[in-house]
Each structure stands twice: as structure tokens, then as C-alpha cells.
Amino acid sequence: MDPILTKLGEAVESGKVDKNSPYPPQMKGEDGADELARQALDNGVAPADVLTEALVPAMDRVGRKFSENKIFVPQMLMSAKAMNAAMGHLKPFFQSGDVKTKGTFIIGTVKGDLHDIGKNLVAMMIEGGGWSIIDLGVDVNEDTFNQTISENPGAVVGLSALLTTTMTNMEEIVKKIKEVNPDTKILVGGAPLNDDFRANIGADFYAPDPRGAVEYLKELAA
Ligand code: B1M
Numbered sequence: 001m002d003p004i005l006t007k008l009g010e011a012v013e014s015g016k017v018d019k020n021s022p023y024p025p026q027m028k029g030e031d032g033a034d035e036l037a038r039q040a041l042d043n044g045v046a047p048a049d050v051l052t053e054a055l056v057p058a059m060d061r062v063g064r065k066f067s068e069n070k071i072f073v074p075q076m077l078m079s080a081k082a083m084n085a086a087m088g089h090l091k092p093f094f095q096s097g098d099v100k101t102k103g104t105f106i107i108g109t110v111k112g113d114l115h116d117i118g119k120n121l122v123a124m125m126i127e128g129g130g131w132s133i134i135d136l137g138v139d140v141n142e143d144t145f146n147q148t149i150s151e152n153p154g155a156v157v158g159l160s161a162l163l164t165t166t167m168t169n170m171e172e173i174v175k176k177i178k179e180v181n182p183d184t185k186i187l188v189g190g191a192p193l194n195d196d197f198r199a200n201i202g203a204d205f206y207a208p209d210p211r212g213a214v215e216y217l218k219e220l221a222a
Helices: 003-014 033-042 047-067 073-096 117-128 142-151 164-180 195-201 210-221
Strands: 104-109 132-135 156-160 186-189
Touching: 003 033, 003 047, 003 073, 033 047, 033 073, 047 073, 047 117, 047 210, 073 117, 104 117, 104 142, 117 132, 117 156, 117 210, 142 156, 142 164, 156 164, 156 210, 164 186, 164 195, 186 210
Parallel strands: 104 132, 104 156, 156 186
Antiparallel strands: none
């Protein structure tokens, strides 16, 4: 593998956004994901290789460490930020169609619920897994989900809920999505959920953390 891609992967895994970024302290003054992604492209590395050989495996390692409690939310956010800095250089290639994404993932926190930290992490990790993301934000109702699905046929949907009171809203939303768009795959997550709840409301998959969500989408795209 091109040594720049190895360095880029390390920068993302460590959360080194750019040269001026003070985090992590042991990488002070070194190039970050921003500069390394640019250099890789300028050196002629294919944009798809930047994504699949550096960014995706790095975010995969980050997801695994988070699941194993070896890193925590702040470190994961820094890695996601570094990944986004690198993605900024790749976006023009995605938009021009030179690089294909694995699919579209529509995500939102269900109506009545304003918690978005977990949802944002899941969205960033899935983007790092090579999907295009439509983030509908928080307090999202069934009509908005259905409208967005009809505009993006084949998209996978992710619902997040953090409150026991909004879990019931999740049930309503799943029901309406399945009524209007029966083939849509729905992934659910959030601290109060479990797989029994997922089965009761008729969603397709429950992921306890971003890594579980990425793994599920990987299987769907295979
Ligand atoms: Co709220 N809140 N909050 N809150 N809040 C909790 C959730 C609560 C457990 C605190 C408590 O009482 N101990 C409690 C819920 C109790 C319950 O329902 N049983 C609670 C409450 C009651 C409330 C209010 C009702 C408080 C009030 O106003 N009286 C109110 C509700 C507002 C509303 O939503 N309508 C409220 C408000 C808020 C703030 C706005 C102040 C703020 C949210 C800020 C924001 O998100 N932008 C907030 C916060 C920060 C929390 C706590 C402290 C932290 C939540 C968080 O971000 N965790 C939380 C207590 C706690 O968890 N310690 C609490 C970190 C985040 C990374 O984890 O979101 O679980 P989490 O996401 C995880 C997984 O769940 C999973 O992956 C993530 C990473 O592992 N995951 C998915 C999440 N979504 C997924 C989707 C997937 C897959 C995996 O696929 C699609």
C-alpha cells in the first residue's frame, strides 16, 4: 500500500484533523488527514483507494476500539472530524460519479426526541464506511422519512431514539414506513432499545453501537 495511505489511516485513527490541530499532542506539527488526503490525490492515488484502503479501515478500527471501550466519545468524534476533513477532498469525485458509494443511508432521531450525539456518530461512521448520508436531524416524523425514501429509492433507513417515551414514536414510524415503502430496510438504535423491542416493532435490525450499524450495512451491500 502507498505509504501516504498508511499515514492517512493513522491520522484518522488518532483523530489528527490537520497540521494545526493540537490533538493528539504526540502528533503536534505533523500533517493531518486534511493534508495527507490532498497529497495522496495529488500523487495520483485513486480516490476510491483513498476511501477503501485508508479511511474505511481506519474508521473500522475506531469503531472496534469504541465497542471494546478502548476509546470514548471524544476520541471517536475527533476521528470522525479527521475523516470528514479527508472526505472534503473526495466529495468532488463522489459528486462527479467517479467514485460510487455503497448506497444511500437516511438517518434521523425520531419525533419528540432531540438527542443527536449518538445519531451523529452513527452517521459519521457509516459515511466512513463508504455510504452517502442524508441526515434528517432530530424530531423527524414518518412523513419526512417516507418522502425522503421516495426521493431515494433503495435507501436504507436508520432511526435513533434516546427516551423511553419516544421509543413508542419509533414504533409508529416503522409501521408507516413499512406501509408506504414495504421493501425499505430499517435499522434502529439508541440507549433504551434492545433486539426484542426491534422485533416487536417490525424493524429489520438493531445495532447497539455505530460499529454494529456499519457491519449491518456492510452485509446489505455485499
Ligand atoms: Co437527555 N436524557 N433529556 N438530554 N440525555 C438522557 C437520555 C437520560 C437517560 C438522562 C437521565 O435521566 N439519566 C434521560 C432519558 C430517560 C428515559 O427516557 N428513560 C434523558 C431525559 C429525561 C431528557 C429530557 C426529557 C430532560 C428534561 O427536559 N426533563 C430532555 C428531552 C428532550 C427531548 O429529546 N425532547 C433531555 C434533553 C437533553 C439535552 C438536550 C440536554 C441533551 C441532548 C443534546 C444532544 O443530543 N444534542 C441531553 C443529553 C446529552 C443526555 C445524556 C446525558 C447523554 C446522551 C448522549 O448523547 N450520550 C443522557 C444520559 C446518558 O446517556 N448518560 C440523557 C452519548 C451518545 C454517544 O450515546 O446517544 O446512547 P447514545 O448513542 C449511542 C448508542 O445508543 C448508539 O450508538 C451511540 C454510540 O454508541 N445509537 C445508535 C444511538 N442511535 C443509534 C442509531 C443506530 C444505531 C446505534 O442506528 C440507526
